[in-house]
Amino acid sequence: MVMPAPAVAGPGGAAPGSVGDVRRSNLALVLGAIAEFPPGTCPSRAQIAGATGLTKASVSSLVLDLLAAGIIREVGLNPQGRGRPGVGLELNPGRAVMGMEVNVDYISAAAVDLAGNVVIREVRERDNRNSADAPVLAALATLAGRVRSTAGEQGVEVLGGGLAVPGLVEPAAGRVLIAPNLGWVDADLDLDALLPETPLGVALFNEANAAALAELRHRPDGASDFLFVSGEVGVGGGIVIGSELFTGPEGHAGEVGHIVVDPDGGRCSCGGTGCLETIAGQDAIFAAAGLALEGASRSAGMSALRQALEAGETKALSAVRRAGRALGIALASTARVVNIHSVVLGGHFAVLEPWLRQPLLESLQKYAPGKYTPEQVTVSAVGESGALLGAAGSVIRSLVEAPHRLHA
Amino acid sequence: MVMPAPAVAGPGGAAPGSVGDVRRSNLALVLGAIAEFPPGTCPSRAQIAGATGLTKASVSSLVLDLLAAGIIREVGLNPQGRGRPGVGLELNPGRAVMGMEVNVDYISAAAVDLAGNVVIREVRERDNRNSADAPVLAALATLAGRVRSTAGEQGVEVLGGGLAVPGLVEPAAGRVLIAPNLGWVDADLDLDALLPETPLGVALFNEANAAALAELRHRPDGASDFLFVSGEVGVGGGIVIGSELFTGPEGHAGEVGHIVVDPDGGRCSCGGTGCLETIAGQDAIFAAAGLALEGASRSAGMSALRQALEAGETKALSAVRRAGRALGIALASTARVVNIHSVVLGGHFAVLEPWLRQPLLESLQKYAPGKYTPEQVTVSAVGESGALLGAAGSVIRSLVEAPHRLHA
DNA sequence: AGCTTTAGTTCATTGCCTGAACTATATGAG
DNA sequence: CTCATATAGTTCAGGCAATGAACTAAAGCT
Structure with a gap:
């Protein structure tokens, strides 16, 4: 299906739907199908066509875009008894998202590839009780930077990230309204400084919300x-x-x-x-x-x-x-x-x-x-690291649901 | 909104998006713009184009479909100082939806036209405490039938309806799980019998939910x-x-x-x-x-x-x-x-x-x-009749959001 | 009467999905 | 070894929807 437009346009204004939206929607549909296939199995274009209801022709074309964007990759062949074997497709493990967490007594960062595997992970103990937000974020930025460059050496590119914080957040504004245990009040976080120059930027989450999302993936x-x-x-x-x-x-x-x-x-x-x-x-x-x-x-x-x-x-x-x-x-x-x-x-x-x-x-x-x-x-099926994984997973998922954000 | 495909298609199956969806989406966009215009004002095609971001050409074509479906109608001219006056468009007052309510001590039905005006309304006192669901529904069906035919005589066609019931409902299944004050338990209501042969059928609502929707419109x-x-x-x-x-x-x-x-x-x-x-x-x-x-x-x-x-x-x-x-x-x-x-x-x-x-x-x-x-x-800005109006209003709104359901 | 302004329509173009035809590559039977 | 069969993937003409530019329509103003 399609998309747009908050239902209605008062005299204000709204988003019209054009043919391009169909492509965006179907890109997400195809990518979603690839992501949701049982882990390990790499579906072929034909299987995706079957799962989504799109024609083989459309899937081929859409897959081409996703390959060009580097979001997915082809992987070996996929024999099915008789007939020509399909070419397996999977989320590109060379692209990752950074999960980050600030908690009372530690900060941590982990690169999670698009398939959900933790590539690298670092935790640093740090007493954040009553520490202002700026120094904590600065420490986290260097930690994240280190993880990012290590990932880069392994050929893994970081596309964006998600930060989980134990407090009431305004995700859209990148603001922490109040985090009692950190002593933060109305803290405007400079999220982009955590991962400079990524195509997806950094999203902000409440810790328990992020952990809930991780739970969702691992249940x-x-x-x-x-x-x-x-x-x-x-x-x-x-x-x-x-x-x-x-x-x-x-x-x-x-x-x-x-x-x-x-x-x-x-x-x-x-x-x-x-x-x-x-x-x-x-x-x-x-x-x-x-x-x-x-x-x-x-x-x-x-x-x-x-x-x-x-x-x-x-x-x-x-x-x-x-x-x-x-x-x-x-x-x-x-x-x-x-x-x-x-x-x-x-x-x-x-x-x-x-x-x-x-x-x-x-x-x-x-x-x-x-x-x-x-x-x-x-x-809970995920342990301590729930918030971290959830923040990363949520960013990955938002990419899967809107792949066109990557040049494509 | 429009919608979409629960994000993903596992091996199960999902809805692909095709060009036709764009039209459906934009039909809703245009109709929504007409509906949301300040009451009284009937926007012209050009104004709709401005409000939605669609081109005049597209709006013209979409409006044609909506006119053909009888959902809107043209109404007089709309001078704006200089230039050719626009043709006003409004929701067709010749089409209505039936709001219905079963409560402890009465049943009621009202025909509400697409613009939200109550065309006819009838209330019948009736002690429904501990009355089985079938006889109550039968009584409501005759009441609704009378309202419908009176409306018909006035040239108003009833497209569908909504029923509000004081109890826990499963809207999709048309089932009342429990309505303590009516004594209903797991009652499968024959909703279609209330308004036979309407294009939109009859939807089921919890009373307070319906009233909340009415409140939304009248706040x-x-x-x-x-x-x-x-x-x-x-x-x-x-x-x-x-x-x-x-x-x-x-x-x-x-x-x-x-x-x-x-x-x-x-x-x-x-x-x-x-x-x-x-x-x-x-x-x-x-x-x-x-x-x-x-x-x-x-x-x-x-x-x-x-x-x-x-x-x-x-x-x-x-x-x-x-x-x-x-x-x-x-x-x-x-x-x-x-x-x-x-x-x-x-x-x-x-x-x-x-x-x-x-x-x-x-x-x-x-x-x-x-x-x-x-x-x-x-x-509350709406009185007793909130549930009734809300049930009707919700059905109208769902039509506005998916006008393609009417042949078009 | 003629100019200006705004409304609405017509038409060629573009983008995307579709379905059918076609090519490619495997297994298995003779 | 060859051919039939089955499945994967690509190519291409066709259709539908939105777009933008050009055009027609209908008003007010001078």
């Missing part, structure tokens, strides 16, 4: 509608509907950490009252578990908590139970509001799942009976 | 992102994002009535606990206000409540205060989950607004500080 069950909840210092979330991230009108949707789960509860860092985060965030759990972890790093805190849980310490167990119950209340509400009844636990929720699961299920049963089956409560 | 402030909350026997809701209804993956999104606002609260008819509906639904308010209204009709109940409030009765006042607080908790959560911070009060919330407003604002301030300004809490 063994192939789920296309779910809520990803990420337990971190706070509680983040990403909503995936129809294999698309649901961002809401301004790009801030999915902030499940601030669903009210206890109207009589305590003050939240957001200024609200009784938010999920005040019960199920890391600091809240540590405090309720009676663990003194003021200066400790997050990972140290988590392993201390785990030990306490494995030792069966009552306060730790009840703190996690309480978090599970609160999470259930929040998820009961999201099931109704966005009609999603499948949840993926990430961050510390994934680590705590053995202790969290039962109270969570009971809570869901109490507050939203019949909405969630136990199988719909799952644990 | 004085032209808001395109808001949450419509409708206080009825239960509490319904409709989420509008970017002037589109947000339905979620299965079409049930926006069920704000079952957001958990009191984890220690009472049982809800949905089986859950502490749902908004158990505090802010009509029955809940009546009970808390100490009004005995078992057998009374809803409207009688509401006027009794109003009287009590105007008389300053403490129990009534505190019941409404409590509802306002609970609503605020729910809206605090939706602001975070779907990133919407503008709410339109409908149903009994609109009636009770004078008493509801203050506690609601205070609650929003407490649970989601800074998210809502007072101006973002507004009262």
